[in-house]
Amino acid sequence: MKLTTLLASAALALGLAGGAMAQDKTKVGFVYVGPVGDGGWTYEHDQGRLAVEAEFGDQVETVFVENVAEGPDSERVMTQMALDGADLIFTTSFGYMDPTNNVAAKFPDVKFEHATGYKRLHPNVSTYSARFYEGRAIQGHIAGNMTKSNIIGYIGSFPIPEVIRGINSAYVHAKKVNPDVEFKIIWVYTWFDPAKEADAAKTLIDQGADVVLQHTDSTAPQAAAQEAGGVVTFGQASDMGQYAPFPRVSSIIDDWAPYYIARTRAVMEGTWESQDTWDGIGAGMVGIGEITDAVPADVREEALALKAALADGSYHAFTGPLNKQDGSPFLADGETADDGTLAGMNFYVEGIEGDIPQ
């Protein structure tokens, strides 16, 4: 490229920035904790961003910054987006909670959407999350049926309510179809670290697990299971379809697109309001990836029936009778867990061995 053309394009870009791109476009910013190519959590949020672009075309402009550390760096990035004229900013990690509220206080005209948090200190902050535990119920059902060793491995990221809820939901539904089932849990203290995830998967397989569930975002456990042979896995956050039909027999898919489109439209139409959204399979925020032929047909039918019941609300993933790990009652017969209890869940249900790390 010649110097003159470079300069010309620079001038053109500056001209565009100054003039034509004025206020008629709605600007939507996304702050990501990982790289967009992680194949899991951040990848799915970015798919949501692309869906917003596809939906509104020239009416929107989206920007994103990836690999943003939680803490002061995220606060700076959010502020920068707001200064650059963003109308709506999605902050997509739990650790962005306080920074999001700090920045929202300084920019009352900018709308903020914080994923997986609970703090809405200002009228321009909303929170949203997905009921992944509904998907875990289906995984648990399949896992309980598929295991021959009756040992199910579980790669936990951080011992926070979100993850504990998933473990409990999977356990309850595995136990239902297979009373002998036992869970082995390894905490890796990361959301995305292929090396650590692979090590955890191998350890679980060495301990006799023939089903490995993961609450981490890389495909490393899938690869480890493939290498070991005969071990069942499930895709996490995204479909991980490259490991189908086996070892990956199904998946939980985060589908943020409908929510992102709806909230962007609300900003465009001036109807945006602060709210807390917690959607599951029914609203389409939690998707269940194709259940492959590796799963027996009757198990698949049951799993799909379970999915339908969770979607239409006729069945709740936490329905009593259920006890806590220490034997104290959690839910009476027929009682379902309320959202407050679920949101702060910090105990195992009865039957899971081991302690939640403190």
Add this chain to the structure above:
Amino acid sequence: MIRIEARPQPSAVMAYATPVLAVVLTMIFGGALFAVLGKDPFEAIATIFWEPIFGEFAFFYRPQLLIKGAPLVLIAIGLALGFRAGIWNIGAEGQYIVGAICGAGAGLAFYPTESVLIFPLMVLAGALGGWAWAMIPGVLKVKFGTNEILVSLMLVYVAEQLLASMSLGLLKNPEGFGFPGSRNLQQYPSAHNAEIIAGTGMHWGVVAALIAVIFAYVLLTRHRLGFAIRVTGEAPRAAKFGGVNPGRLVLFCLGMSGLLAGLAGMFEVAGPAGQISIDFNVGYGFTAIIVAFLGRLNPLGIVAAGLLMALTYIGGDIAQSQLGLPAAAIQVFQGMLLFFLLALDVLTNYRVRFGAAEVA
């Protein structure tokens, strides 16, 4: 056959010119990288280096330079003392974490009591925590001759586990609905490391960094101990004959760098970060190693280097958002800086000879 051989008299001018040259080379090759990625290189470079200081929103970014640069400078000053004496503390990240835990812990122990004594106590606790963590490789080296590079680095991972445990257990916010992470110290006035003048980015960590720079400068140029540090690094045998006690020097250098790293962690957790959380540390302790070398292990150079690194981080994030540059490209850009610096250092101290080796 290509060989390198030591220059008898490395150019003194080059020693100071290399950081500037490295920056220029990084801009040229980084620009080429951005061009290959389909972005306008001039715009990208301008966004990274110009926008934060002189752009439309410089009023916001300039204070951010202090916030991002202060921990880097504070840690790098301590590291430089050791590096000059050939004592390699690679574990500043761990000392930074432990300093933050101790500092925050000291403050939270008194929650919700308000007192002017709490913040000074936290400063002491943070400094002590970092110092103690650095004393582990120090004492092991002096007593058993272990390698401080390995021990201090390994202790980073231990500190990270400790951080996770604190976030989930002892320091967990009782009102946090079971989520990990401590109370936010920004909402606890006695413990909050607030800006001294609002909107300037000037918090106590920045003040501490400036004091550390002056202290290190005086130490190295005017004090006997500074002389001992320099002699030990440049001529260990001469130092021994000159009566330098190597064990005490190891303990001083590691302790000092640990103390400063601990302070950096404490000021960060009490101010910009606000809370102890599992992902509290973001690599300042490792980046500070680059800062120390980029600044020629010279206190004043470290200030410039710290601000430059802060600039590439802040400008890099702006370039991501405004130009759609991937984060990895920014990281490569930052990596180039160190690469070119080291390469130029080699060429300053050695020369490349082509042809067969002469018979001695």
